[in-house]
Amino acid sequence: MKAAVPITVNGLKASCSQCNLVELCLPFGMSEHDLDRLDELVGARRKIKRQQSLYRAGDTFEAIYAIRAGSFKTDVLLEDGRDQVTGFQMTGEILGLDGISTESHSCNAIALEDSEVCVIPYAKLEELSREVEGLQHQFHKVMSREIVRDHGVMMLLGSMRAEERLAAFLLNMSQRFTARGFSPAEFHLRMTRDEIGSYLGLKLETVSRAFSRFQEEGLVSVQQKHIRILNAASLKRLLQHQSGNR
Amino acid sequence: MKAAVPITVNGLKASCSQCNLVELCLPFGMSEHDLDRLDELVGARRKIKRQQSLYRAGDTFEAIYAIRAGSFKTDVLLEDGRDQVTGFQMTGEILGLDGISTESHSCNAIALEDSEVCVIPYAKLEELSREVEGLQHQFHKVMSREIVRDHGVMMLLGSMRAEERLAAFLLNMSQRFTARGFSPAEFHLRMTRDEIGSYLGLKLETVSRAFSRFQEEGLVSVQQKHIRILNAASLKRLLQHQSGNR
DNA sequence: CGTATCCTTGATTCGCTTCAACATTAGTGG
DNA sequence: CCACTAATGTTGAAGCGAATCAAGGATACG
Numbered sequence: 001m002k003a004a005v006p007i008t009v010n011g012l013k014a015s016c017s018q019c020n021l022v023e024l025c026l027p028f029g030m031s032e033h034d035l036d037r038l039d040e041l042v043g044a045r046r047k048i049k050r051q052q053s054l055y056r057a058g059d060t061f062e063a064i065y066a067i068r069a070g071s072f073k074t075d076v077l078l079e080d081g082r083d084q085v086t087g088f089q090m091t092g093e094i095l096g097l098d099g100i101s102t103e104s105h106s107c108n109a110i111a112l113e114d115s116e117v118c119v120i121p122y123a124k125l126e127e128l129s130r131e132v133e134g135l136q137h138q139f140h141k142v143m144s145r146e147i148v149r150d151h152g153v154m155m156l157l158g159s160m161r162a163e164e165r166l167a168a169f170l171l172n173m174s175q176r177f178t179a180r181g182f183s184p185a186e187f188h189l190r191m192t193r194d195e196i197g198s199y200l201g202l203k204l205e206t207v208s209r210a211f212s213r214f215q216e217e218g219l220v221s222v223q224q225k226h227i228r229i230l231n232a233a234s235l236k237r238l239l240q241h242q243s244g245n246r
Numbered sequence: 247m248k249a250a251v252p253i254t255v256n257g258l259k260a261s262c263s264q265c266n267l268v269e270l271c272l273p274f275g276m277s278e279h280d281l282d283r284l285d286e287l288v289g290a291r292r293k294i295k296r297q298q299s300l301y302r303a304g305d306t307f308e309a310i311y312a313i314r315a316g317s318f319k320t321d322v323l324l325e326d327g328r329d330q331v332t333g334f335q336m337t338g339e340i341l342g343l344d345g346i347s348t349e350s351h352s353c354n355a356i357a358l359e360d361s362e363v364c365v366i367p368y369a370k371l372e373e374l375s376r377e378v379e380g381l382q383h384q385f386h387k388v389m390s391r392e393i394v395r396d397h398g399v400m401m402l403l404g405s406m407r408a409e410e411r412l413a414a415f416l417l418n419m420s421q422r423f424t425a426r427g428f429s430p431a432e433f434h435l436r437m438t439r440d441e442i443g444s445y446l447g448l449k450l451e452t453v454s455r456a457f458s459r460f461q462e463e464g465l466v467s468v469q470q471k472h473i474r475i476l477n478a479a480s481l482k483r484l485l486q487h488q489s490g491n492r
Numbered sequence: 493c494g495t496a497t498c499c500t501t502g503a504t505t506c507g508c509t510t511c512a513a514c515a516t517t518a519g520t521g522g
Numbered sequence: 523c524c525a526c527t528a529a530t531g532t533t534g535a536a537g538c539g540a541a542t543c544a545a546g547g548a549t550a551c552g
Contacts, residue, residue, distance in 0.1 A: 076397055076398075076400075078401065078405075079486055080486060082405050083405075084400060084401040084404045084405050086397045086400050086401075097389075097390055098393055098394050098397065100386050100387055100390035101391040101393075101394050106394045107397060126379070126382060129376075129382070130375075130376045130377075130379065130382060133372070136372060136376060136382075137372065140372070141346055141347050143346075143386070143390070143393070144343055144345070144389070145347040147343055147347075147389070147392050147396065148347050148348075148352045150393065150396035150397070150399075150400065151322055151332045151352065151353060151396070152322075153400055154322075154332050154396065154400060155324065155330040155332075157400060158445075159324075159444075159447065161507075162508070192529090192530065192531085193530075193531060194530080198404070199404075200404075201404035201405065202508080202509090203508075203509055203510080204530090205509075205510085206507090206509075207531095208531060209532085209533080212532070224530085224531070240325055240326060407539075408539075408540065438497090438498065438499085439499065439500095440499095448541090449541055449542080451499090451500080451501085451542085452540060452541075454499060455500080455540095458501080470498080470548080470549075
């Protein structure tokens with residue numbers, strides 16, 4: 001664990017209307033006019049170093065965050081030390097929604113690499129979304145999407161076997177990299193086998209073995225964190241044919 | 247604090263200000279004044295018979311629903327026939343939030359017993375929550391709470407063993423019955439072993455065996471769907487001591 | 493009162509975990 | 523730049539928890 005680094009807030013005013021992540025982020029689908037008003041909303045940017053946390057469970061909730069660069073994981077801790085990764089987030093995605101319900105965060109958000117977020121003060125967001133219909137609607141969609149995503153993960157954890165889970169994970173990552181203009185077939189994972197395992201409800205050894213199996217069968221090429229998908233169709237088939245165990 | 251009670255024929259027109267579920271439902275925490283405005287929002291009530299669906303995956307999203315009486319399950323289906331129960335909902339809880347993101351529902355909501363819901367047209371909700379700050383805030387809290395709840399389920403599915411899952415489930419049910427003025431220790435489950443299993447990521451036989459085990463050990467008394475919790479402390483201990491397998 | 497549904501229990505199988513050893517990569521300081 | 527060490531990843535062998543298969547019993551329902 002690195003020593004605590006003071007939070008760096010650079011004075012640069014963020015600007016949604018100028019940002020190239022609009023189609024992935026909160027402003028998606030909003031009109032030019034509404035977009036300009038969004039610039040009032042987004043305050044400062046904040047840089048987070050690898051392994052540092054953006055917020056921790058128990059922290060008072062004040063803002064949500066849009067990832068401008070880098071990536072994060074969120075995890076929940078149990079008293080006994082067990083922890084569970086609840087999600088991996090990439091550029092344009094929103095962090096911190098869990099905090100609204102109790103006004104304090106219920107999970108930890110940790111940077112997987114040196115990252116930067118736009119800070120969106122929640123009080124301002126509520127205020128502005130009372131005036132800007134498009135913003136209100138987009139925000140609701142973002143929350144709803146998170147709920148739907150979580151249901152997908154519950155499905156995965158509750159009814160898929162190890163290799164299906166990993167296949168689903170890889171296809172999901174591929175799809176998200178594609179949406180960001182990267183190759184659908186070749187990408188670099190920012191998380192460890194242990195973190196993937198935690199997210200998928202598996203031990204790291206099981207993740208490693210599943211990777212090896214996929215490689216043997218020519219479905220993917222795996223070199224540590226560098227992944228190349230060689231046969232996406234077969235990966236998809238793994239999910240569709242009922243090979244589940246529950 | 248008593249306002250004039252409008253005499254509504256047959257309860258066709260719902261009224262949040264008169265409803266005894268306020269502390270559990272969407273209006274929780276809202277002022278008297280704001281509450282009155284809510285009555286504009288909630289349109290008709292709708293009765294759903296046992297085993298009937300309130301909405302199905304793919305249905306166009308138009309409204310969210312507050313459960314006025316009865317209970318529901320939500321489930322997601324995979325192409326191959328596998329399905330996963332994503333939640334059980336009781337009176338005062340909100341159904342349909344999954345529909346906002348794509349404007350069509352992503353799961354099925356099925357009544358576990360003859361039930362009744364208040365229909366809240368979503369367009370109206372957005373409109374009114376631009377005017378009524380308290381409503382906006384409450385709605386956001388409801389969505390956020392759903393996200394936090396889902397993370398809890400992911401934790402359960404990803405890192406607990408069978409008996410821990412069932413213990414968590416029973417304690418959660420107990421807590422929710424208590425909030426509704428019923429006994430914390432004695433209640434009637436509305437769902438089958440198969441549905442509990444699907445929710446907990448277990449087979450129905452495993453659920454049944456875990457129930458039997460709890461009974462043998464004097465933790466609960468089980469007679470089919472009738473549950474009596476005899477030793478809540480031990481159930482809680484089951485969760486806190488790290489007996490997990492992942 | 494008969495039938496379908498739901499629940500319980502036992503025996504066996506199987507997939508993932510656990511434990512262990514080793515390989516590889518990344519990070520650090522001389 | 524290389525030596526050293528910690529962190530991460532891979533692979534094998536054995537054990538265990540839950541799934542599967544199977545049979546019978548209880549309950550609700552028309």
